[in-house]
Amino acid sequence: MSDNATRREQILGRIRTSLNVDADSMERLELVADRLEDHKRNIVPDRASGTVAQNVKQFCERMEAVNGTVEHVKTPSEIPGAIANYLRLHNLPQKIRRGSDPALEKLPWGKARSLEVAVGAARKTDEVSVSRAFAAVAESGTLVMTSGSDNPTSLNFLPENHIVVVEAGRVAGSYEDAWDVVRAVYGDGEMPRTVNLISGPSRTGDIEQKIELGAHGPRRLHVIVLNRPSSAK
Amino acid sequence: MEPTSKNFKSNAAGALTDAQLQRALSNVPRGFVKKRADAAAALPEFEQLRDQGREIKNHTLEHLDLYLEAFEEKVVEAGGYVHWATTAQEACDLVVRLCLDREAQTVTKGKSMISEEIGLNAGLEKMNIEPVETDLGEYIIQLRGETPSHLIAPAVHLTKEQIEADFRRTHTELPEERNLDEPASLVYEARQILRQKYIDADVGITGANFLIAETGTSVIVTNEGNGDLTQTLPKTHIVLASIEKVVPTLEDASTLVRLLARSATGQDISNYTTFSTGPRRRGDPDGPQEYHVVLLDNGRSSMLGTEFQEMLRCIRCGACLNHCPVYQAVGGHAYGWVYSGPMGSVLTPNLIGVNEAGHLPNASTFCGRCEEVCPMRIPLPKMMRHWREREFEKHLTPFAARRGLGVWAWFAMRPKFYQRVTRWAARILKWRAGRSGRLANVPLAGGWVKYRDLPAPQGKTFQQMWKERDNV
Amino acid sequence: MNDKKIKVGLFVTCLVDIFRPSVGFAAVKLLEEAGCVVEVPDMQTCCGQPAYNSGDRKTSKEIAERTIRTFEPYEYVVAPSGSCAGMLKKHYPKLFGEGTGVQSRAIALADKTYELVSFLTDVLQVKGVDAQFGRCVTYHDSCSGLRELKVHKQPRQLLSSVAGLELREMSDANVCCGFGGTFCVKYPDISNDMLTKKMSNIEASGADVLLAGDLGCLMNMAGKLKRSGSKIEVRHVAEVLAGETLLPPIGEGES
Numbered sequence: 001m002s003d004n005a006t007r008r009e010q011i012l013g014r015i016r017t018s019l020n021v022d023a024d025s026m027e028r029l030e031l032v033a034d035r036l037e038d039h040k041r042n043i044v045p046d047r048a049s050g051t052v053a054q055n056v057k058q059f060c061e062r063m064e065a066v067n068g069t070v071e072h073v074k075t076p077s078e079i080p081g082a083i084a085n086y087l088r089l090h091n092l093p094q095k096i097r098r099g100s101d102p103a104l105e106k107l108p109w110g111k112a113r114s115l116e117v118a119v120g121a122a123r124k125t126d127e128v129s130v131s132r133a134f135a136a137v138a139e140s141g142t143l144v145m146t147s148g149s150d151n152p153t154s155l156n157f158l159p160e161n162h163i164v165v166v167e168a169g170r171v172a173g174s175y176e177d178a179w180d181v182v183r184a185v186y187g188d189g190e191m192p193r194t195v196n197l198i199s200g201p202s203r204t205g206d207i208e209q210k211i212e213l214g215a216h217g218p219r220r221l222h223v224i225v226l227n228r229p230s231s232a233k
Numbered sequence: 234m235e236p237t238s239k240n241f242k243s244n245a246a247g248a249l250t251d252a253q254l255q256r257a258l259s260n261v262p263r264g265f266v267k268k269r270a271d272a273a274a275a276l277p278e279f280e281q282l283r284d285q286g287r288e289i290k291n292h293t294l295e296h297l298d299l300y301l302e303a304f305e306e307k308v309v310e311a312g313g314y315v316h317w318a319t320t321a322q323e324a325c326d327l328v329v330r331l332c333l334d335r336e337a338q339t340v341t342k343g344k345s346m347i348s349e350e351i352g353l354n355a356g357l358e359k360m361n362i363e364p365v366e367t368d369l370g371e372y373i374i375q376l377r378g379e380t381p382s383h384l385i386a387p388a389v390h391l392t393k394e395q396i397e398a399d400f401r402r403t404h405t406e407l408p409e410e411r412n413l414d415e416p417a418s419l420v421y422e423a424r425q426i427l428r429q430k431y432i433d434a435d436v437g438i439t440g441a442n443f444l445i446a447e448t449g450t451s452v453i454v455t456n457e458g459n460g461d462l463t464q465t466l467p468k469t470h471i472v473l474a475s476i477e478k479v480v481p482t483l484e485d486a487s488t489l490v491r492l493l494a495r496s497a498t499g500q501d502i503s504n505y506t507t508f509s510t511g512p513r514r515r516g517d518p519d520g521p522q523e524y525h526v527v528l529l530d531n532g533r534s535s536m537l538g539t540e541f542q543e544m545l546r547c548i549r550c551g552a553c554l555n556h557c558p559v560y561q562a563v564g565g566h567a568y569g570w571v572y573s574g575p576m577g578s579v580l581t582p583n584l585i586g587v588n589e590a591g592h593l594p595n596a597s598t599f600c601g602r603c604e605e606v607c608p609m610r611i612p613l614p615k616m617m618r619h620w621r622e623r624e625f626e627k628h629l630t631p632f633a634a635r636r637g638l639g640v641w642a643w644f645a646m647r648p649k650f651y652q653r654v655t656r657w658a659a660r661i662l663k664w665r666a667g668r669s670g671r672l673a674n675v676p677l678a679g680g681w682v683k684y685r686d687l688p689a690p691q692g693k694t695f696q697q698m699w700k701e702r703d704n705v
Numbered sequence: 706m707n708d709k710k711i712k713v714g715l716f717v718t719c720l721v722d723i724f725r726p727s728v729g730f731a732a733v734k735l736l737e738e739a740g741c742v743v744e745v746p747d748m749q750t751c752c753g754q755p756a757y758n759s760g761d762r763k764t765s766k767e768i769a770e771r772t773i774r775t776f777e778p779y780e781y782v783v784a785p786s787g788s789c790a791g792m793l794k795k796h797y798p799k800l801f802g803e804g805t806g807v808q809s810r811a812i813a814l815a816d817k818t819y820e821l822v823s824f825l826t827d828v829l830q831v832k833g834v835d836a837q838f839g840r841c842v843t844y845h846d847s848c849s850g851l852r853e854l855k856v857h858k859q860p861r862q863l864l865s866s867v868a869g870l871e872l873r874e875m876s877d878a879n880v881c882c883g884f885g886g887t888f889c890v891k892y893p894d895i896s897n898d899m900l901t902k903k904m905s906n907i908e909a910s911g912a913d914v915l916l917a918g919d920l921g922c923l924m925n926m927a928g929k930l931k932r933s934g935s936k937i938e939v940r941h942v943a944e945v946l947a948g949e950t951l952l953p954p955i956g957e958g959e960s
Contacts (some may be wrong), residue, residue, distance in 0.1 A: 193313075245894060599849075
């Protein structure tokens with residue numbers, strides 16, 4: 001087998017021959033460079049252009065439509081109790097694992113006395129994970145999760161139950177809105193290792209097209225929307 | 234995978250008499266077709282998005298060399314590796330080599346058509362590496378030693394009873410008394426088995442729905458989350474992608490994401506759309522330590538600049554399969570290679586040659602439903618016709634058909650003779666049918682009368698009667 | 706309609722010419738009633754689809770050039786078939802090189818070519834017909850007419866004006882019947898499967914007459930229905946719209 005550089009040149013050469021173009025045409029190079037730099041938006045559906053309050057409402061409705069569950073809290077201090085309640089309601093152990101996200105670190109976990117809180121990447125035996133969303137997208141009821149020590153990716157997939165906290169102000173209208181936030185945080189052209197767009201719990205229709213939840217990822221996805229009265233416009 | 238596309242006719246005949254298969258296929262039109270129609274109707278901008286999707290891909294294909302270079306640069310910048318493969322064999326060897334070098338014993342795999350195209354599972358098994366398909370449908374067909382029959386629903390040709398039997402045969406620790414009557418219990422059983430595989434795997438291999446040049450990102454779309462466990466837990470993540478998967482920006486990928494799930498399953502977006510850029514970063518508690526992308530050409534670069542360039546817009550949603558009455562009749566396996574349905578009928582001859590796959594572009598009524606629903610507006614019937622033209626030029630069209638066509642064309646070009654022959658045909662067929670008004674037997678029309686009668690002509694041709702009317 | 710009569714060249718189509726001239730006469734009647742003068746150029750044969758869809762581009766071009774020449778003198782060209790009209794309208798221009806003289810003539814032909822029923826409604830603005838048919842019918846949308854020419858509402862609109870007629874839609878009316886020109890003889894088994902599904906949808910509609918706008922599809926469906934002994938009658942939609950329903954249905958003899 002020839003080496004990688006040779007194969008690379010072969011393929012790029014064939015493409016240029018087929019397209020009948022020069023490798024160093026300035027016009028093409030500029031066009032492509034501009035397109036990458038400008039990253040212009042294409043058509044964004046009208047339904048993604050609501051106010052924050054409308055976005056939150058639409059996000060919740062669409063998340064519920066794809067079998068996610070949603071609850072609202074007004075202050076961060078309510079979150080540990082809400083989690084403990086949720087676990088009780090579903091007969092789950094009072095035991096969660098979360099990342100080291102500062103917003104999660106700061107929560108008064110002591111308020112939910114029975115709750116056992118572990119930190120780090122998911123382990124096989126974990127039944128419930130808690131993450132904080134980087135953002136959310138209203139148009140399709142989608143959570144935007146970014147990887148890092150704050151919110152390890154494995155928490156999104158390995159445990160059977162996933163609880164996600166999202167602040168109302170972070171619910172964007174469209175994917176494009178969310179990318180703008182990603183660029184603001186990570187820089188233009190840069191991405192965290194993993195961005196997960198999550199819309200509902202895991203599902204499959206592979207057996208006779210009958211939809212079943214919990215194929216490999218979480219069977220339940222519960223979203224806690226932190227909606228401080230002042231944050232809704 | 235050894236193609237059997239040459240045997241399309243006998244493959245199809247077998248499929249048509251396979252009662253299990255026919256029962257499974259009857260779910261296709263009921264499920265996918267309605268869901269897609271509802272999803273398209275629910276988004277007012279859907280048709281505009283299709284136009285824009287087409288433009289995005291057209292632009293990218295015209296500058297494919299540059300976008301691939303830009304993509305590669307960003308992958309390397311993020312700490313990943315890009316491997317180029319001109320042929321299927323090269324790609325397979327490359328991936329096997331990567332796995333061997335990492336002393337891999339178990340490899341988990343997300344759904345990838347490129348993996349099928351390069352015959353990766355066989356390549357891995359030959360070197361005693363265990364490939365484990367994790368998409369539920371793929372897992373099932375792997376147990377059966379089959380190949381996928383659909384782009385996004387690989388086990389659509391199976392019934393739940395067949396799947397239960399496969400699990401009982403292969404899951405040795407499965408208690409006999411466990412009830413597996415319902416899809417839910419089958420899903421749970423597979424989940425338990427595969428959970429351990431994710432954790433044991435040394436390498437995770439996924440496909441890519443899109444590659445993003447702007448950021449050096451590969452994108453996978455799943456509903457099950459299997460692709461994510463596949464690429465998050467093992468030490469090495471290998472992405473298999475063909476060169477036409479690249480798009481310029483996150484914005485462009487977003488437009489295509491809006492089209493993909495709606496066209497495929499009628500969802501607004503699949504449950505999990507995952508953007509991966511390089512290996513894990515400093516401080517990341519999980520994620521792969523190595524990230525490799527294999528870029529496969531395998532004949533695609535020579536489709537550029539030809540009448541088949543537009544086929545490279547395909548985003549593998551499966552809508553053309555779901556809506557194709559021929560696919561609905563015979564299923565995916567009859568097509569004899571990796572890709573089936575209308576998109577397969579155009580792509581397969583490009584990838585394995587028209588000598589091998591010549592039947593496929595002929596096995597269409599040109600009903601046009603595929604083009605009508607294709608999110609990328611690929612003119613599939615037109616391209617199937619192009620293949621027929623190439624076959625005709627290369628004298629691959631069957632002799633009898635050529636000759637029949639020649640005789641007919643001779644008359645069609647000579648109206649006086651034509652009118653004489655048509656008069657004669659109308660009269661003689663009418664006479665042979667007698668009072669019944671139809672014929673159950675007509676020489677040279679065996680394909681027709683095998684299943685249906687031939688309605689008899691009324692006796693005179695229109696041209697003949699029109700002249701009689703003029704003369705009155 | 707204004708006083709100056711519209712001059713229409715009727716493209717009879719080869720199947721109507723040979724098998725069912727009554728469809729051609731029904732078309733003439735509908736066009737004349739709507740104020741057209743109809744002529745039938747003697748030099749017409751077939752639109753060339755069999756060659757075109759078999760990949761024989763050379764023959765297709767020769768036949769297309771003949772047809773273009775034959776119909777040049779007319780203001781409009783109308784065919785009682787979505788498939789043949791679609792060939793003239795959508796495919797002829799693509800057969801010839803960009804910007805050539807023959808291509809511009811092909812485009813001129815394409816611009817003035819119509820399928821019969823949509824010509825009546827969309828160009829002549831016909832709102833209804835003066836016909837009577839006291840039967841329960843179902844309508845099959847032939848593929849080319851539906852997808853290439855967007856013929857869907859037009860026949861239903863005119864059928865709703867036929868006295869006594871009840872339209873009962875079948876499921877999957879827009880799914881191919883399995884004809885596909887030479888497809889049905891090249892892949893008879895697959896064609897039959899599609900046809901069988903179509904037949905069960907026709908029967909499930911409860912209608913006792915099947916209508917469509919293309920004789921190829923109609924002969925395919927009638928051939929199957931009659932082979933299986935079905936009582937459902939099959940006719941071209943033009944016959945019903947023109948009130949010309951005295952002759953036996955397709956595939957049936959004089960009783």
